[in-house]
Amino acid sequence: xxxxxxxxxxxxxxxxxxxxxxxxxxxxxxxxxxxxxxxxxxxxxxxxxxxxxxxxxxxxxxxxxxxxxxxxxxxxxxxxxxxxxxxxxxxxxxxxxxxxxxxxxxxxxxxxxxxxxxxxxxxxxxxxxxxxxxxxxxxxxxxxxxxxxxxxxxxxxxxxxxxxxxxxxxxxxxxxxxxxxxxxxxxxxxxxxxxxxxxxxxxxxxxxxxxxxxxxxxxxxxxxxxxxxxxxxxxxxxxxxxxxxxxxxxxxxxxxxxxxxxxxxxxxxxxxxxxxxxxxxxxxxxxxxxxxxxxxxxxxxxxxxxxx
Amino acid sequence: xxxxxxxxxxxxxxxxxxxxxxxxxxxxxxxxxxxxxxxxxxxxxxxxxxxxxxxxxxxxxxxxxxxxxxxxxxxxxxxxxxxxxxxxxxxxxxxxxxxxxxxxxxxxxxxxxxxxxxxxxxxxxxxxxxxxxxxxxxxxxxxxxxxxxxxxxxxxxxxxxxxxxxxxxxxxxxxxxxxxxxxxxxxxxxxxxxxxxxxxxxxxxxxxxxxxxxxxxxxxxxxxxxxxxxxxxxxxxxxxxxxxxxxxxxxxxxxxxxxxxxxxxxxxxxxxxxxxxxxxxxxxxxxxxxxxxxxxxxxxxxxxxxxxxxxxxxxxxxxxxxxxxxxxxxxxxxxxxxxxxxxxxxxxxxxxxxx
Numbered sequence: 001x002x003x004x005x006x007x008x009x010x011x012x013x014x015x016x017x018x019x020x021x022x023x024x025x026x027x028x029x030x031x032x033x034x035x036x037x038x039x040x041x042x043x044x045x046x047x048x049x050x051x052x053x054x055x056x057x058x059x060x061x062x063x064x065x066x067x068x069x070x071x072x073x074x075x076x077x078x079x080x081x082x083x084x085x086x087x088x089x090x091x092x093x094x095x096x097x098x099x100x101x102x103x104x105x106x107x108x109x110x111x112x113x114x115x116x117x118x119x120x121x122x123x124x125x126x127x128x129x130x131x132x133x134x135x136x137x138x139x140x141x142x143x144x145x146x147x148x149x150x151x152x153x154x155x156x157x158x159x160x161x162x163x164x165x166x167x168x169x170x171x172x173x174x175x176x177x178x179x180x181x182x183x184x185x186x187x188x189x190x191x192x193x194x195x196x197x198x199x200x201x202x203x204x205x206x207x208x209x210x211x212x213x214x215x216x217x218x219x220x221x222x223x224x225x226x227x228x229x230x231x232x233x234x235x236x237x238x239x240x241x242x243x244x245x246x247x248x249x250x251x252x253x254x255x256x257x258x259x260x261x262x263x264x265x266x267x268x269x270x271x272x273x274x275x276x277x278x279x280x281x282x283x284x285x286x287x288x289x290x291x292x293x294x295x296x297x298x299x300x301x302x303x304x305x306x307x308x
Numbered sequence: 309x310x311x312x313x314x315x316x317x318x319x320x321x322x323x324x325x326x327x328x329x330x331x332x333x334x335x336x337x338x339x340x341x342x343x344x345x346x347x348x349x350x351x352x353x354x355x356x357x358x359x360x361x362x363x364x365x366x367x368x369x370x371x372x373x374x375x376x377x378x379x380x381x382x383x384x385x386x387x388x389x390x391x392x393x394x395x396x397x398x399x400x401x402x403x404x405x406x407x408x409x410x411x412x413x414x415x416x417x418x419x420x421x422x423x424x425x426x427x428x429x430x431x432x433x434x435x436x437x438x439x440x441x442x443x444x445x446x447x448x449x450x451x452x453x454x455x456x457x458x459x460x461x462x463x464x465x466x467x468x469x470x471x472x473x474x475x476x477x478x479x480x481x482x483x484x485x486x487x488x489x490x491x492x493x494x495x496x497x498x499x500x501x502x503x504x505x506x507x508x509x510x511x512x513x514x515x516x517x518x519x520x521x522x523x524x525x526x527x528x529x530x531x532x533x534x535x536x537x538x539x540x541x542x543x544x545x546x547x548x549x550x551x552x553x554x555x556x557x558x559x560x561x562x563x564x565x566x567x568x569x570x571x572x573x574x575x576x577x578x579x580x581x582x583x584x585x586x587x588x589x590x591x592x593x594x595x596x597x598x599x600x601x602x603x604x605x606x607x608x609x610x611x612x613x614x615x616x617x618x619x620x621x622x623x624x625x626x627x628x629x630x631x632x633x634x635x636x637x638x639x640x641x642x643x644x645x646x647x648x649x650x651x652x653x654x655x656x657x658x659x660x661x662x663x
Contacts, residue, residue: 035439092635093635093639096639097638097639100638100642102438102439103384103438103439104638104642106384106439106442107577107581107634107638108634108635108638108639110574110577110634111630111631111632111633111634111635111638112631112635113631114627114628114630114631114634115627115628115631115632115635116631117627117631118624118625118626118627118628118629118630118631119624119628121620121624121627122621122624122625122628125620126620126624236446236570239443239446240443242443243440243443243444247439275458276458276459277458278454278457278458279454281450281454282447282450282451282454285443285444285446285447285450285451286447286451288443288444288447289432289444289447292432292435292436292440292444293432293435296435296436296440
């Protein structure tokens, strides 16, 4: 039973990371109706930019390498890079494609994925880099002693960051002027336009916010597995999370992430040995697929009604 | 002036219904096939045949497959490479396990295996559509590759699922050189492309297009959604499967399941976006473009920039150029290269007196 709980908790915590990536998708989909396939590439880009700045900043500014000042400066600069990326995306990709069918925009973001990956590696090089956020990846002693369960403190930290991020986003959406505008656009583009909300600014903002989420996700993923190209594949795991949780729901992304994370780990441990292992690669998709057959709009998604 | 259908009267139903109703098209297609079947093998060297012409043909076939599903029936799929894998491994097993299996029958059976798998993974399309379906096809992509690696029977118990294609022999003639393999590929691809061209203007094809344009409306006028969508999945996977079998037998020779990864699926998707969604000829143009572009970059970038650039820069440049082109085409010419040809044809019709 202890083993079961260990696997379950480990899975839930890795699900938090999927949820973080999925969150970026949901934000963009809600506000602009674009299914942003490039979110994974943005995570990779953000993480690589952050690590890259960490490496070069001490040389440029004379700050102490590995110090706090460098860390925050790199964070701010990476955030700036993500905002630039958001502006460029809106200008180059979204604006010319306004009013195109959503599937065209989806394919455009696949193109954007390649573009962003190429640019990221072109600037910072393609080698794998470690990232140390100063949080130890060790079991928490308290849980070890009292419950005999191994839980990494890093995973708990990641979960805390995710919780703070979601809370902050919820507050931002609920109480700020921009947040209200974002919700209005998400509800109804035309109505939002007609009361004078500048759609283009909103898109830039929402892509920038998604970039910020990507940066946080990229830092945590990167600290876990190293900043490398494989990040883009891990980010693909966010897709079944989305179809499970529904494209338009922030709580859906979180709950979906937890379900996917927990179930894939449990399946790997309890079912994997019977079929040769490695089922993590496809299990989430099949699970999401099976789920879709029952509920095509996901757990929390809006029901889609067609008109003829 | 050269390309004008004026004066070509269709006096019978047969004449009205042929695949290429305009004389110039008929002559053009015959000339093209003749050129590639007779002239090219005489002059092309090994490199051109092996590294360019054969892959272009094979990918054209795969692109036609995806185009049937995405361009004509409107169901976006991100798993075409997996169906190619099914075709390749299916053909391999038929060749391996049945004595005296004719090659052409084996690749067709491989295609049928892919079609069957395609129907299974097409079932969700009855309930879900759009992005949800695109993500669902990723399940096919990952599951099939995993199954081919893990279930060792498929690869005859070789390590990590690598298979080596058997020798091809038809009626006692061994297809072992690049020229003979090229001609064999060309034959299969031309026949299947013509079949596809014919199919998309038949009842089946028109039903696909009706479903693509609006499935509810299509249902109202009496088109059975389930049958239409599933035939699209079956035919599309069949084409991809045959392409995969050819990929293993006439192009690479030794393949592993991991070779049919998501990247390959994306490549095929790019081919139809750049070539033209919903166009058979576009599939050929797109495949040629996508196969030739990396080779061109590899050759020309070092030529102009010399030692300034490393090979990793070139591979990153490839990503950037691919991504940029996709965005560019979607914005500027959403119907792809095929549309450019269409425009060219209309110009030719009036040329040299445009008014």
